[in-house]
Amino acid sequence: MSIQSLHQLASKKMAEYIVDESLDVSSIVFPRQESNAIFEHIIKMKKPERSLNEDLLEQMTGFNTSRANFKGVEMTLTDVAFIGEQNLESFTLGDTILLMDGYHVENDDISLNIDLLIRDMFNDSTRQSLRHLDISGWGNFNGDWLRAIGSMLPNVSSLNVAGRPVNIRVLVQSFPGLQYLNVSNCQLDSLDGISGLQGLRVLIMENAYKIRDMTELFELRELRVLNMACPSQFNADGSNDVAAIFCECLEDGSRLPELRYLDLSKTTLNGRDVKRVLKSIPTIQNLTLIGTNIALRDCVGHNTHTLVSTTKALEHYFSEDSALMIETVLQESCVLTDDFHIDAASGSISFEHMLQFVDLLHKILLRYGDENVIHGKVVENVWAITPAIFGRVMAESDRDRMSFKIIVLMNRLLDVYGAYNRSILNCTRLATSFLFSAIRDQIIMSTPGVNVQKLVLLTFEYLERQKNDSEVVGLFFQILTEVEVADTVKTIVCGFDEEQRINAQLLLLSLMEVMMANLTTCFGNGQGEAFDNCAILATTDRMDDDFWSAEKRGAATERAFLAATILSKRRQHPERFPGNSGFQITRLLLIFYADFPAITLIRIGRIPGKPQADCLVIQYASVEQDCRDPKAPFAGGNCCEAPELRTTRYEQIGFASSFIPLPPENPRSPPADEPSAQ
Incomplete structure (x- = not known):
């Protein structure tokens, strides 16, 4: 499959900055290659709320673009103005429905005065330099447009x-x-x-x-x-x-x-x-x-006799932008299900061939997704080949090294399906089991040459799409029962950029909810450990310089309370959840997200006489002594209740909290990782 180069990724990121107006590039003169690459991404991002506007035009004064492809994009008058400042060699017309002001024939949104548009859009330099012109589409142009355009563009x-x-x-x-x-x-x-x-x-x-x-x-x-x-x-x-x-x-x-x-x-x-x-x-x-x-x-x-030849035929017609022949090839290839299975079983089709085929179908879907016939044929082809793909995967000897390819493939399949078809659900679950097992092995064994961080990121992408499938979630939780795996994933999550990390943590909270809702249908041994580890993953933040900013701490607090709410449901099934997730998550709440400016945690323990994981006692000291009204002795020491709001919130989620002020001259250290039971 195609891998984006660093140049492509940098161009895409630069385009995002320009469109979002988060970077001032008005003083930068871009070379032609960079101008083309960045503008290509800007066009792809065009939406009503992200269209080119006059402010963006001022930002893009340093562009030197030689090609502009508006295929599948609604052009605006601002686009026309931008093109007028460029020296183009290649131009592809887009949807012109928004180009009024004389470009469309009166009372006719279809017929276009193409000669008038080209006259206004192309400057004298472009008229001489243009070599490629694509004005394909449906419907007629107005007037004697061929002669008019030909006279303006003599070198096409x-x-x-x-x-x-x-x-x-x-x-x-x-x-x-x-x-x-x-x-x-x-x-x-x-x-x-x-x-x-x-x-x-x-x-x-x-x-x-x-x-x-x-x-x-x-x-x-x-x-x-x-x-x-x-x-x-x-x-x-x-x-x-x-x-x-x-x-x-x-x-x-x-x-x-x-x-x-x-x-x-x-x-x-x-x-x-x-x-x-x-x-x-x-x-x-x-x-x-x-x-x-x-x-x-x-x-x-070109023919459709085999998967390889079908892929080559699709690539050919895709390069020619021939939607009708793509539809024809897809129709012919839909009957090759048996051949795909035979070729896969014999080993004559490599996994790379299968991945290339699915990747191409994904590209076709992106370009022609609005055409119902092509969309249906793409899905039908993927449905036909998926069992053969996973059958081939299971036959591979070096399966660990294929985990990248497998998860990329499954994400591609989800791009095509949106949700897995029932007929291939068992295949994908089997592959998921194998995939998570391979991830576990690669983490524990430190498999050389494997980018575990990228693998974890792809896994989260897959889980985001499949978070409602309790069996898939259960398979993921099985590998989280191992501390080494959980610690590695935690380190990787903390290394994500802020947006990726928060999205991953919100996803983990969703997975915890799925786990609680499907206690009778999934999950084996070690569920308590999996809950512990997932709770830590979902609420741990990097302690960077701006960690204590109100915005960051507020968002983190909400995630922590959500995690605590989910964990409190363990009261209903204490026998199925041995472990101390409640202790861990409540400690995180108090250490990292409390409203008090300075806190020293003393200990976490169960309240005597209460069921396991029902209520907890949290004891800590505040330097500023926020709790000033001592109560009767509780659990062997003096304590005071937390402020009303905090006490109420904890009680609502099934926890009891207690504060024990200590003399400032005799501070206590935080407890070890394993909290002591009271």
Whole structure:
């Protein structure tokens, strides 16, 4: 799977700072590479509340951006203004529904005056430097837009107008220097004039099933890539003659001498036609025939016969941004469940291949998630391959080193599913058991080469998604029963940045609640120890310089009280929770989060005659002697009650607290980790 580089991570973080206006970069001049990378992330973060605005434009005066891709993003007039300050070489149009003020035809939110928009958006420098223009989409543009744009952008060599009705002859006259052209789904009925593009190397024309004459196509002597797939399959009269017409031209002696890649997927091509194509165009290295049920032996082509070939086909169409062919490949691959199982069992598919496939499905989902058909096919594919994946995992000999890959995979699967499908739930729980066991072993054995901190962070990410699955929570608590594991996780959690640490601690509190709610369905021995360790993890803070600030201490106090509330429920099941979690958490409350400025803890113990973990007595001394009204002797010594609010809060959660003031000249030390019972 792809790993983000340090440059990518730094660019993303810089973009977040700029959008959140937490960093002033107005005086910084960014090099072109950094400008492109940061602006790419800024576009991805565009939301109504995080759109570019005039203040942001002032911050971005030092940008020198050469490419702008607004695909899938609603463009605003502020975006238009920013582009006007750049020197672009590549531009991809986004959703223009918000671009009013004359850019849309009156009373028509669909038809766009694209020539007017480009005139206002591109400065003189961009008009000369622009090489790639992608204005694909659905719906028509207003007026004679091809000629208007062509006259403004004389040096465009790569053009994507997929989905826009066009006339080939007008297009060629407007952009005579094209080397790349995508006219898929453009309702083409003629290729007249296309021979004028003598420098054309790549032609993508999916669903061009209305074309009846391809003679001029064979005059493109430099053409290397030709995609004539028809994923929509049939024209109005039920026929699809694209392959037949292409083969007729070959019979007449027409040739494409430089052709390397030919895609005739979902056409009526038969075995005899394939032989004719390969014989007539010997330069072909890749003949793709997805959806034709033709097995290729004489040349390599994209297909859906195996998981590996399916992944390559999806990667190819993903790079071409061909949603229809991605849908076709996903449809074809959905029937390969048995093959996936066979290949996995035989070991012919590596775990890396499976992870690559799922990772690609995740990327497809991110780009095309709003398209219901693709979304459904992605989920269906993941459902098909998941049992095979985990079956392959269980067969691995070096399972400890695979724990990273497994948890990344499970997080990816959850990105696709949202929640696990019932049919694969048992598979994922089995993998979870193995995963947590591997984490335990790596911590205890200090496995070399394993980044335990990263592994714990990924584990928390997984638990956040699965915190309502009591069996998964139970498996996690099982490894927390071991002090060495708990101490290591505690050290790692304390090393997180503040946001990560607080999120992890809130998650741990949620897991404790799940544990209490499912006493009869999960959790084995050592539950008391697991509770102790989880309580400590959920409430321990780093003692840094600003630890005692009101804001931090207040937030930490709330977490501690929540933990104490959960722990107090142990009164109902004392036999199932041997341990001293209540002692530990109450001590944390008093030592770290009390409102008193200076506290010396004396001891923690049970109140005589009370059930185990029912009520506790907390004894400590305050330097400022907050408790001034001595009461009758209690538990062998003088004491006074805490202030009313604190006493009330403790009583509500099932604890009793008691204060014993000591003379300042005779201070007592805090107790050892194990509190003494009274």
